[in-house]
Amino acid sequence: MTQINENYLKLKAGYLFPEIGRRVKAYSEANPNQRIIRLGIGDVTLPLAPTIVNAMVDAAKEMGTSSGFHGYGPEQGYSSLLQKIIEHDYTKRGVTLSEDEVFVSDGSKCDCGNIQEIFSLDSKIAVVDPVYPVYVDTNVMAGRTGEVKESGHYANIVYMPATEANSFEPDFPKEKADIIYLCYPNNPTGMVASKARLTEWVNFAKKTGSIILYDSAYEAFIQDPAIPKSIYEIPGAKEVAMEFRSFSKTAGFTGTRCAYLVIPKELKGKTSKGEEVSFNSLWSRRHTTKFNGVSYITQKGAEAVFSPQGQIEIKEQIAYYMENARLIREGLSASGYSVFGGQNAPYIWLKTPRNLKSWEFFDELLNKAQIVGTPGSGFGPAGEGYFRLSAFGKREDVISAIERIQKM
Ligand code: MLT
DSSP: OOOOOGGGGGSOSSOHHHHHHHHHHHHHHHOTTOOOEEOSSOOOOSOOOHHHHHHHHHHHHHHTSTTTOOOSOOTTOOHHHHHHHIIIIIGGGTOOOOGGGEEEESOHHHHHHHGGGGSOTTOOEEEEESOOHHHHHHHHHHTOSOOBOTTSOBTTEEEEEOOGGGTTOOOOOSSOOSEEEEESSOTTTOOOOOHHHHHHHHHHHHHHTOEEEEEOTTGGGOOOTTSOSSGGGSTTGGGTEEEEEESHHHHTOTTTOOEEEEOOTTOEEEOTTOOEEEHHHHHHHHHHHHOOOOOHHHHHHHHHHTSHHHHHHHHHHHHHHHHHHHHHHHHHHHTTOOEEEOSSSSEEEEEOGGGOOHHHHHHHHHHHHOEEOEEGGGGOGGGTTEEEEESOSOHHHHHHHHHHHHHO
């Protein structure tokens, strides 16, 4: 028989969200008359904005003509989309980028998971605890970690706890880490990084020779104008950071699939012999070899996000979700819960009542109030005793959920 990649056996049973899905399915099969409110996975619920839909319909029609048909596109993305991304998301914020520093893809989850391929298997990663599980699990699969320990941490990963004690602002890694994963606005805690703090991170990475993998998939939810949306707003960040961005939450593309990864040419790694190599060229080689580009129709939809009308429409959607976040925050606080996040991010992080374990609270909420959330421990050991609610639900569901929780 063919031998398997045994690193997969180190992984905890299932990926967090399918595991939640299994439990919810079992509950709803046993209780078919109960209406379940889903505030677990951060999946958007508003329909695609009309300007985006129209652009995609037009693109589909174009594809049905011989002059407008598109086969394989450029793997890195159509120039028209790359230009709009750069102009809107970077030039306007004082950041200069060239088209070949931006790689359009089918999602930040894939990018965050795939990026580890271009680093040495010996490189050590540092993650915040709690953390988006993709960063950890993909490094486990690749063999960059040891077994999971009793604490729930994997051997050979540096963890940076984000707890109430440090206001969910992790300290720098205590040991040397080659790759530091940061996510702001944070999934799951909903925290943001100030300009001063991000500057410290960039300086830290420069000093230690580490690379920051900066996931800013939720930047569109930042309400405070003083908070940076991009790590490149910090001088010198191009030499130490890659940035992951997504249309999923910003423009309702969770089912449509479009994202991008920025790798500035200044960002360099080294070979075992000490020669410098640009990560941009490695990723370009990987992307063009393993990926054939996002569909023309989807990229045209993404381009429409940047049109003046597209901007108006997606900002309304973001305001809708942020109003949900406010309702959840205030509703839970009024019921005596300790809540965090939800002000510059679509996630509310709450302390479980009566010191319940995260999964115990998950079961209680499902059984007593038919509400699905995400157990904090699913994001790492430091998430134990916490729980995440997503603000991406429909307004009526959010209102009912708060009423149900208040009655519990
Ligand atoms: C989440 O709920 O954490 C996100 O939806 C996960 C993702 O974007 O992949």
